[in-house]
Amino acid sequence: MELFSAAKEERLTRQAPLAARMRPGRLEDVVGQDHLLGPEGPLERSMRAGRIGSMIFWGPPGTGKTTVARLVAKRTGMAFEELSAVASGVAEVRKVIESAGRRLGELGQGTLLFIDEIHRFSKAQQDALLHAVEDGLVTLVGATTENPHFEVISALLSRCQIYAFHALTDADVCRLVGRAVDWGFLREVAPRMKVGSAERDAVAALGAGDARRSLNLLEQAVLLASERGQTSLDLKTLETVAQRPLAAFYKGGDRHYNLASAFIKSLRASDPDAALYYLAVMLEGGEDPLFIARRAVIFASEDVGNADPRALEVAVAAARAVELVGLPEGRLNLAQAVTYLSCCPKSTASYAALERALTHVRTHGPQPPPLYLCDRRSAEARAHQTDPGYVYPHDEGGYVSQNCLPVSLQGTEFYQPSHQGFEGRIREFLRKMRELRSSGRQDAPTES
Structure with missing residues (x-):
C-alpha cells in the first residue's frame, strides 16, 4: 500500500499545476510578505521564540497563505491537517480535533489545522473550534480573502493573531x-x-x-x-x-500603481471621462473590482467630504453592490459611482481637520476632557462633585455654549470648513456656534 501511495503522490506532483509544483520547501524561499517573514517580521520572531499561536492569514488570492501555513508546520515540527470550509462540516472538524488529541498523547506532537476560506464556515462550525484552539490542542491557521473582523466570530477572532498578506508586486x-x-x-x-x-x-x-x-x-x-x-x-x-x-493595459512594473493614481487624480480633477477611461483600463487589465471600489470609498471621504455627504453613501453602496453581483455587472455600479464622485463639489476639510488633531495629540500628548464630560461614575467625577455639571443640549433648545475641548485647547479650531457645496452651510452654522461658545451665550443659531 505504501508503495502505491508513494507512486500516486509522485504522479500527482507531476500533474499538479505549475504554481503547486513550485511551492517552496523553506520559508526563506517564499517571495513577498517580507513584513511578516523578514528577520524582524512578527511571524518570523514568533517562530524564533517558539511561541506560535493560532492565526488568521488575511489577503488576496495567490499571495502565499497556504504555502506559509505548510512551511510553518514544517519548521515547527507540527503535523499539518487541512480542511476546506467549502467541503467540510462540524463532523470533519471534530474528527481532526480527535486525531490531534491522540497525536499529542501518543507522540507528543502538536497539530496545525489549516482551514482555507474560513470566512465560509458557519457560526456553528467556528464554535466547534473554540475549545481546541483555546486549550492549544490545535494551532489554527485560517486563510481568508475577506475581512476577518466581519466574517470570523469574535470569540474565535480574540484567540487568533491576524496577519495581513499583501498582494505581490x-x-x-x-x-x-x-x-x-x-x-x-x-x-x-x-x-x-x-x-x-x-x-x-x-x-x-x-x-x-x-x-x-x-x-x-x-x-x-x-x-x-x-x-x-x-x-x-x-x-x-x-x-x-x-x-x-x-x-x-500592460504598462510595465508600475502599472497597478500608475493606473490607480491616474484614476484618483482624474476623480479629484472632476474629469469623469478620464476617470471612466482609467476604470475601463483597470477592469480590462484584470484589476480586482473591490480594490477599485475601496479606493472610491476612501476618495469620497478624503476628497469630497462634507461638500457632498451623499458621496460616501454612493461609494459604499457601489462597493456593496460589487460584492453582491460581481463582474461583469458590477462594473455598472462602479461607473455610476465614478461619474457621481467626479462631478461632486470637492473638499479636503474633514481630512485636514483630522490631520491637525492627530498632529496635536502626537506632539503634546492626550489632554483630559473637562470633568463635566466624564462618566459621572468615574473616580475623577466623584472627587469633584462641586464642579459645574454637564449641560444637556436637548434641554436648552439643542444648542449650548459649554466647551467640550480640554481646558488647555479651548478656542482651538481643527475643522475649517470650505465654501464648497453643502459644506458652505456647515461653515456658516459652525461660525455661529463658535461665537456662542466664545461668548458664553445660550442663543440658538438662526438659519442663514
Whole structure:
C-alpha cells in the first residue's frame, strides 16, 4: 500500500499545476510578505521564540497563505491537517480535533489545522473550534480573502493573531516567473522554450498581484507555444491565452500603481471621462473590482467630504453592490459611482481637520476632557462633585455654549470648513456656534 501511495503522490506532483509544483520547501524561499517573514517580521520572531499561536492569514488570492501555513508546520515540527470550509462540516472538524488529541498523547506532537476560506464556515462550525484552539490542542491557521473582523466570530477572532498578506508586486511575480523558467519547472512541458524579459514582465502584469494566476497562465502559454512549434514564447501567444490584448493595459512594473493614481487624480480633477477611461483600463487589465471600489470609498471621504455627504453613501453602496453581483455587472455600479464622485463639489476639510488633531495629540500628548464630560461614575467625577455639571443640549433648545475641548485647547479650531457645496452651510452654522461658545451665550443659531 505504501508503495502505491508513494507512486500516486509522485504522479500527482507531476500533474499538479505549475504554481503547486513550485511551492517552496523553506520559508526563506517564499517571495513577498517580507513584513511578516523578514528577520524582524512578527511571524518570523514568533517562530524564533517558539511561541506560535493560532492565526488568521488575511489577503488576496495567490499571495502565499497556504504555502506559509505548510512551511510553518514544517519548521515547527507540527503535523499539518487541512480542511476546506467549502467541503467540510462540524463532523470533519471534530474528527481532526480527535486525531490531534491522540497525536499529542501518543507522540507528543502538536497539530496545525489549516482551514482555507474560513470566512465560509458557519457560526456553528467556528464554535466547534473554540475549545481546541483555546486549550492549544490545535494551532489554527485560517486563510481568508475577506475581512476577518466581519466574517470570523469574535470569540474565535480574540484567540487568533491576524496577519495581513499583501498582494505581490510585479517585481515579486517576475522573480517567481524567473524561477519557473530558469529552475527547470517547465522542462516537462517544453524543454527548450525560451521566455524573454518582456514576456516575463507581461506574465507578471497579467496576474495583477496573484502569483498563482500568473504561473498558471505561463504554463498554458508555454504549452500552446510548444504545440505551435515555437522555441520562444511571444506576446501574441500570451494574448491568445489571456484572451485580451496586452497593449490595452500592460504598462510595465508600475502599472497597478500608475493606473490607480491616474484614476484618483482624474476623480479629484472632476474629469469623469478620464476617470471612466482609467476604470475601463483597470477592469480590462484584470484589476480586482473591490480594490477599485475601496479606493472610491476612501476618495469620497478624503476628497469630497462634507461638500457632498451623499458621496460616501454612493461609494459604499457601489462597493456593496460589487460584492453582491460581481463582474461583469458590477462594473455598472462602479461607473455610476465614478461619474457621481467626479462631478461632486470637492473638499479636503474633514481630512485636514483630522490631520491637525492627530498632529496635536502626537506632539503634546492626550489632554483630559473637562470633568463635566466624564462618566459621572468615574473616580475623577466623584472627587469633584462641586464642579459645574454637564449641560444637556436637548434641554436648552439643542444648542449650548459649554466647551467640550480640554481646558488647555479651548478656542482651538481643527475643522475649517470650505465654501464648497453643502459644506458652505456647515461653515456658516459652525461660525455661529463658535461665537456662542466664545461668548458664553445660550442663543440658538438662526438659519442663514
